[in-house]
Amino acid sequence: MKRHFVRVITITIVTFLLGSGIDDLTRLETALGLDTLFKIRGTRTPPPEVVVVAMDEASESRLRVGQDLTRWRGYHAKLVQELQRQGPALVVFDLQFIASHPDQDPAFATAVQAAGNVLMADCVQKLRRGVEDFYGRDECSENNQDPFVQREGEQAQLLSEHLIAMRPIPATPVLAEAALDHAPFYLTNDAENSIVREGWIFLDEIAELPTLPVVTWLYYLKHTGVLQDIIPSDIPLSVWLTERRRQCVPGLDATTKSLAEKNKVENQIDEVICHEDTRYLDYYGSPQTLRMESYSDVYEGKVNDLKNKVIFIGKVNRKFSPGKTDVFQTPFTDTRSGRMAGVEIMATQFANLLESRFIKPPFPPSLSLMLFGLVVGLLLTQFAGYPGMAASFLASGTYVGLAVWCFNRTGLWLPIAVPVLIQLPIAWLISLLWSRRDLLNERKRILAFVRRVFPQWMPFLPASPGQWYPEKGTAQLTSERDVCGLCLATDIEGYTTVAAHHTSHQMWELLSAYYQVLGHPVSSHDGIIADVTGDAMMAVWIDLPIANQRLAACLAALEMEQEVGRFNETSTVGRLPTRIGLHEGDLTLGRLDAGEISSYRAIGDTVNTASRIQGVNKYLGTQILASAVIVGELKNIIYRPVGFFRLVGKEEPLELAEIVGRTNALSESINTMHNQFAWALSAFQQGQWESAITSFQNILAIHTHDGPSQFYLNLAKIYQNNPPSEWIGVVALDGK
Template identity: 25%
Template sequence: MSSPNTRLGFLLPLTVIAAMLLLYLLSPVPVQTLRNAAFDQYQRWQPRPYSDSPVLIVDVDEESLARVGQWPWTRTRLADLVERLHAAGATAIGFDVVFAEPDRTAPRAMAAEWRLSGTDAARIAALPDPDERFAAAMRGARVVLGLTVENGGTAPSGGQSTHRIVSRGDAALSSLPAFDSATLPIPALRSAAAGIGSISFQPDPDGIVRRVPMLVRLPQEIVPSMIAEVLRVSLAERNYVATGLAERPGLRSLRIGRHQIPTSPDGEAWIHYSRPAPQRYLPAWRILDGSAPETALRGRIVLVGTSAKGLLDLRFNPLGAAMPGVEAHAQLLEQIHAGHFLERPAWATAVEALAIAIGGLLVATLALRTGPLSSASATLAALLAIAAASWWSFIAWRQLVDPTLPVIALLLTFVAGSLVRHRGSERRHRWIRHAFSRYVSPNLVSHLVDNPGQLVLGGRRQHCSFIFTDLAGFTSLMERTDPGEAVSLLNDYLDGMIAIVFRHEGTLDRIVGDALAVVFSAPVEQPDHRRRAYECALDLHRFAQAHVEDLARQGVEFGRTRIGVHSGEVIVGNFGGSTIFDYRALGDPVNTAARLETLNKQLGTLVCVSDAIRDDCPGAFMRAVGDIVLKGRTQPLRVFEPLLHTDGTPLTENDSGYDEAYALMAAQDPRALSAFEQLAAERPGDALVAWQLNRLRSEGSGALVVMAEK
């Protein structure tokens, strides 16, 4: 069963997944732009290969304008063009042009322009009308004219339809793009045309033409596109068969004769562009002057359009190139004849949403419950799988499946899950650090956390300082006190002592019953470790003194604390076996510090420090004990006692009387005995003076002392 923290940890990744699903469903312009960018890249990596096609563009290019004259050409010229195309064997002719106005060069228009009247006007009016000439040429050929659709204009009056739309599915045509007005060819031309189709594009927000609507809705009727009408006319078909989606309103496909064209629900067909192909174009001037090859037009669908820059019919395609608008029609017609279709399948939306939801949940689970390397590797594999599946769908089946939002969703979910895990790890890290710091020195915990590589067996040489403490009379305290109360007393005492050690950034080496072993300058080196050790020892002494007095006021007898402080080179590191680490310092200075602590018992003192400590603590006032040869050692160690008030605070001056007596003793001057006798009489409670006096009386003079006991 998952813990509340685990369940809460899922909240952020789940929020990210929900937000990405909402973003996916709303599909704002940035999301559409990302999706289209991926599909564009696929087309750039694998454009449709161009092959010989029954579709040809008769191009009113720059040279045609230079040879024939500026645009618009007269309808008589266009009639000539139609007749030549029909005679050459074109199966259908589509004009990517809207002839919305009469020819400006018509005789009647010119008579009005020239303001003729009478006989002249009648003669001019009797001349052949170019529009009628154009209409007559169209009646003998299969010509499709263009119209444009828009919103905000006047609804068209309409004309006779030469097609019929058969709908399979009650809502097959319910999602078509709707417009309230259209610009139509003039009636004379409209009545002569074999068909009329929309040449309007609906580019995406970035201006790129990726799809062409096959059908659009006007208030009075449904209008096919230029592509659909040219194809229908070329096949001598009358019907369009619109098949709706089974699961929701919208169009699935449009059949024209033998061609079944998959569409989006709103009736758009995706264009899979090929690279520019010069053989797709034939200049219009070559048709008009008869220089075009006789076989160039036979059996072809001809689209008449313009690539001339001055006529402003340039569009952008996913390959990153500008193209004449008529080429979009031509490329889609090429696809239809080849049976080569790009399709965004109806199931793509569900699959992409599931990829976001299920993939996000899997990635979140991995990010929250496995290590960073495992979760990152699994997430990377999932991202690559999504991208590969999308690309494979494109190259194998020409299906457009969006990888962008699922990839982004999985990345964001992984980041969210990783942040939650990292935060949880940091929280556990802090908890473990806090918990261990109750048992192990905080500086040791921090050092090992920051330097896990040092958790290996072995050590290094290092100069460190050491404090050993022991509680006098602890055994007898345990004997005469209830065990529970004794443990409570000991815990209060140790809590206070350890807190002081940690405040001075000492490392607690170990606790043995009532005794503490403390090391400075390990594991983190401390240049002032001797000074730290000395000041820590004084604070420990001060606390111990105050603690004893506080308990005495409560009627509890508690022992005095003896302290030894020394410094020297040791081996510091982890020692033990393969199953346990024991971080500590090993070497003679450690044993010496322990012996100095026990030396207090013989001296009657409470704090003993070595000359190694005293030499690095200028300004600290101490008095010499002697050159002590500790039990088990051969070399003497000069030992000092700090000068302290009864409450443990340091004195701010030397003990000149003691120093003079000690100098006499060190010089083996016989006067040393009387000097210490005088001091003993003046200071009956001075334990060190009493010890020196007893030693002088029993052993003679001199500063060298060989200890027979530990």
């Protein structure tokens, strides 16, 4: 059991550490596992409230603006007016109105102010190493090339390569003041060729500013009327969100209500504000999965069902073309679909907020990897070799199925790439190496036993697995060996009755299974099965230190008792209650020739005495008896002396002890009973029959099935009426 536990823990820890390490270095779980879950799930229906108005190729041609975004400015005023005719909930521009256009901005600002529900995106500009590396979208970088972080007094000094700074750049003042609110929206630079899997909720590097999808979500909730008395109406929600984000620091939010006082919407808002600054986006599918209308169609009044919708306006390339800007890779993009526009990603993040559904693990990924390694380790240890590999493979398939189901249903993300591709093969390799090591150790043990006991067979054993040399003959060596060892004898109680009620084939099947159960504790505790005859088995322990030999045999006997009990509970053919006896002394291991047949077994008085001790169990109603010298100095074994006996065919009396269990398995009541039994047995051995009778009766009043107490009570009553002539405290048995 301890060996199995060590193997399970080793497989768990090794697979967890290697899997986690490889994932940290390669991002395997995100790059392969998460993307695979998306592809297995496929397209998901987006919320109907979300509409993308695409500044696409068709609109470029019909409005004759080309790809120059500055030429679109003159059309936005009429677009906003056309949208307001239909009554949308919000209009969100994913465009940077940084450069001023005096001839067009006033009309646009007037339309925006009249609408009262227009939100605009601030550009987030990021620089590294002075003016050499600028990251931003469109004119955000093109028109703002001045360094904004420099060392004091060193105006010409470039920034350190490792120093990265970020700043938001809003629209021109006339447009920013006309808009309902504005907030930044930031995506990773397309030149980095990275897949966009996460969206920013807050930009903590820029004074805890909320991003535009979050601001849009909160304004939409306000539009639906669910935020009454929850948020103030006298300040922009982007400002309120920043203040609340800063209050999330422990100890600063003294006005926050308890969770019990908050409704579902309040708790959801708190969860968005006060948790991670990024979330994994739950994409709905490939580009253009969200409802998308052409800018020119909306502009010309051809789209009429936009009431209470949230309209996201931005540049979209409907036709795949390399070299386009403001397009990004997602788990669903490929060479056929093309990349996804930034405005679609913004709309996706808003839709996730609206559904309160992002991709997130149900618990820390490290815990998932640890539990997966533990389950695989248990299966590989419980079912060794190929059965264990098959069981772990089926368990892995079940786990992957559960992960796919959770992902499809709720967006919960369980790791699959690292467990299946890293942890499972490593666990298999460890298991196979351990099986190989066990095989070699078992072979060494067998060879050592043969070398000690049957040296004449050594020349015929294979030098290595798979080899056999039957033609190798050597001089005949001695066929026996005298050793000092310990014998364990077993016998089945009522075997004759059981055999009489079953066919020979049924008894063969029953005994075959029974001896498998009986033999395992012997081999696992370094014992050797010396003989099996009918319903009896003989095992021996040799060539071990005396204390180790005694402890191993006692532990094997206790395990036999437990395993036979389980066997009898599950057996459908018959029960085989078993008695066990242990004795140590000199014995001979050798070959006996009977005609042309030879058999090897243990022979000697020690073997016979172990068998006689086993037989005493039927008198005392016990299961495991041993000569007292075996258990006398063992601290890990619970036993109780049961008296001196003169066995059949023996002149010298022998003190016996019942082996009860291990030291950590003794209850207080049993300990008390053992003490009472020792006192009663002492009275019996001194011939104090009346006192012994009373004491044994007191024990049986509580422990009605204690066999030794019942045996001595009956004997004391007989001796009280007819005392032995020469009593020395030894019980003479007249049967085996």
